[in-house]
Amino acid sequence: MRRLLLAVLLAAVLVLTTAPFASADPPQLRREGRWLVDPQGRVVIVHGFNLVYKREPYAPPAAAAGFTARDARWLARHGFNGARVGALWAGLTPDAPGEADPAYLIRVQRVLDLLARRRLWMQLDMHQDQWHETYGGEGVPDWAVHRPAPWSAAPPVVAPFPTGYWTPEVSTVFDNFWAGADGLLDDWADTWRIAARAWRGQAYLMGYDLLNEPWMGLEWPTCLATGCADSYAAELQPAMERGLAAIREVDPENVVWWEPQQFAGGQPLDTFFTAVAGERQLGFSWHNYCPDVFLESQGVPGGDVENCWDFARGRQEHALDQARTMRAVPLMSEWGATDNVRAIEIDAAAADERLMGWTHWAYKRWDDPTTADTAQGLFRDDADLRSVKRAKARVLVRTYAQATAGTPLAMSFDPADGAFRFRYRPDPAITAPTRIFVSPLHYPDGWRVRVDQGRVVSRTQRQLLVAARPGADVVTVRIARA
Numbered sequence: 001m002r003r004l005l006l007a008v009l010l011a012a013v014l015v016l017t018t019a020p021f022a023s024a025d026p027p028q029l030r031r032e033g034r035w036l037v038d039p040q041g042r043v044v045i046v047h048g049f050n051l052v053y054k055r056e057p058y059a060p061p062a063a064a065a066g067f068t069a070r071d072a073r074w075l076a077r078h079g080f081n082g083a084r085v086g087a088l089w090a091g092l093t094p095d096a097p098g099e100a101d102p103a104y105l106i107r108v109q110r111v112l113d114l115l116a117r118r119r120l121w122m123q124l125d126m127h128q129d130q131w132h133e134t135y136g137g138e139g140v141p142d143w144a145v146h147r148p149a150p151w152s153a154a155p156p157v158v159a160p161f162p163t164g165y166w167t168p169e170v171s172t173v174f175d176n177f178w179a180g181a182d183g184l185l186d187d188w189a190d191t192w193r194i195a196a197r198a199w200r201g202q203a204y205l206m207g208y209d210l211l212n213e214p215w216m217g218l219e220w221p222t223c224l225a226t227g228c229a230d231s232y233a234a235e236l237q238p239a240m241e242r243g244l245a246a247i248r249e250v251d252p253e254n255v256v257w258w259e260p261q262q263f264a265g266g267q268p269l270d271t272f273f274t275a276v277a278g279e280r281q282l283g284f285s286w287h288n289y290c291p292d293v294f295l296e297s298q299g300v301p302g303g304d305v306e307n308c309w310d311f312a313r314g315r316q317e318h319a320l321d322q323a324r325t326m327r328a329v330p331l332m333s334e335w336g337a338t339d340n341v342r343a344i345e346i347d348a349a350a351a352d353e354r355l356m357g358w359t360h361w362a363y364k365r366w367d368d369p370t371t372a373d374t375a376q377g378l379f380r381d382d383a384d385l386r387s388v389k390r391a392k393a394r395v396l397v398r399t400y401a402q403a404t405a406g407t408p409l410a411m412s413f414d415p416a417d418g419a420f421r422f423r424y425r426p427d428p429a430i431t432a433p434t435r436i437f438v439s440p441l442h443y444p445d446g447w448r449v450r451v452d453q454g455r456v457v458s459r460t461q462r463q464l465l466v467a468a469r470p471g472a473d474v475v476t477v478r479i480a481r482a
Helices: 002-021 069-077 102-117 168-178 181-199 220-226 229-248 291-297 305-326 341-353 390-396
Strands: 030-032 035-037 047-051 082-086 121-125 205-209 256-258 282-288 328-335 358-360 400-404 406-413 420-426 434-437 447-452 454-459 463-468 475-481
Touching: 035 328, 069 102, 082 102, 082 358, 102 121, 121 328, 168 181, 168 229, 181 205, 181 229, 205 282, 220 229, 229 256, 256 328, 282 305, 291 305, 305 328, 305 341, 341 358, 341 390, 341 406, 400 406, 400 420, 420 434, 434 475, 447 454, 454 475, 463 475
Parallel strands: 047 082, 047 358, 082 121, 121 205, 205 256, 256 282, 282 328, 328 358
Antiparallel strands: 030 035, 400 434, 406 420, 420 475, 434 463, 447 475, 454 463
16 A cells, blocks of 8 residues: 555656646756757856755755745845755665655755746756765665675774765775675666656756765775776766666656766866767766865865865866766866855856856755865855855855857956956857846946947846847957946
8 A cells, every 4th residue: 555655646746747848848958069058059057056955854844944935036136047956865765776755756846846936957966975874974775775794793983074985894885886786776777767757857957967976985095096097987987877878768858967986076186987879968067176175174284275276277177178078068066165265266266267167065054964164055044044154155146147149258257346258159040148147246336238249138137138249250248347
């Protein structure tokens, strides 16, 4: 009887999430070259936040300290057009392999609906840190915990994040996962098949992030030193292709995002993904955590945040190179996780230089159990949006081109005085205008605009619409304080 009720509930969830778009295609993002493009053909640059709730039931509650319509409205009013939303394995199939939890799908759907109403693009993230609560982390269901011998003969070692990864037991757990032991790799892929079936028709979807910060196991010292190319070929790429294949059985169109091994987010290391024959909708979901800021968060003296300029620019270039090799679109899906405003300013400026979309870690702290820096989140009090960290917000809330009717060429924004400059090559086949969000925080007496080889179609306090003049080669938009 329980299984019958679960099946009925799951069928109802699938109908609710797909029925509204039965007669028309939902707005979703697709990859074209290195860009994400909207249904009008415009290049979309994403500025957003991570919304990953790591405590059971692995989805934020409908409360002030969780996520409500007020939060979605706050994000949209401040120009954020994207979110990386946690869809954890532990929530999707908590009781048994292949057995979806309709209650969890409904919890996540509530958040997706709030974001979609405000037209925020969403990446679904199967987040994990240190595998499971057994090891001080989160991510996989209880049934997916198989403690290996000889460590299973004693209580598990629980070390602070991220050092908990380095223990022999946790590293062996990951090695067993990559090897397909206990059928877990197939179960993981099957869980993605369930998620894709539920959300393939989700409005404002920008795809599926298969696994957060993969840990490569006992060879981690090699990954730290050289990037462990052999582990990509033998373990990581085959696993990502298995997840991709599972999704493609039910969803042939949405972007599937792959992440490199964990150390690539905090060290200047190469990554070694290759292209998949015939696959056109791959994404490279990469993380950017400057080591000088990490050392600062751990109380280690000697770091200099200005070193983060070289690190950030190098990581941007690497992400573009890896994306080209994969035939994928890149997205800086995690960065920040700090209240060091200078570090955030550097990373945001480097992203603008490379026209890179991003989702910052994190919108709210939500009692994060696995973080190297407790000074994260945009608010001092998760339940009070008036408690926003203003200096941090002034760097993250930016004037930027949200949707470009052509090819973006250059973009810059100075949070000190609000000066903004954007250049793009227009595509005459695109009839929708270029949309630029204008920050509400940086122009106390209003703003003025100059457009070369184009014209202003419409302007409001927070939005500027621009169209190219006939025959224009490059359109330049400048915004400054009035």
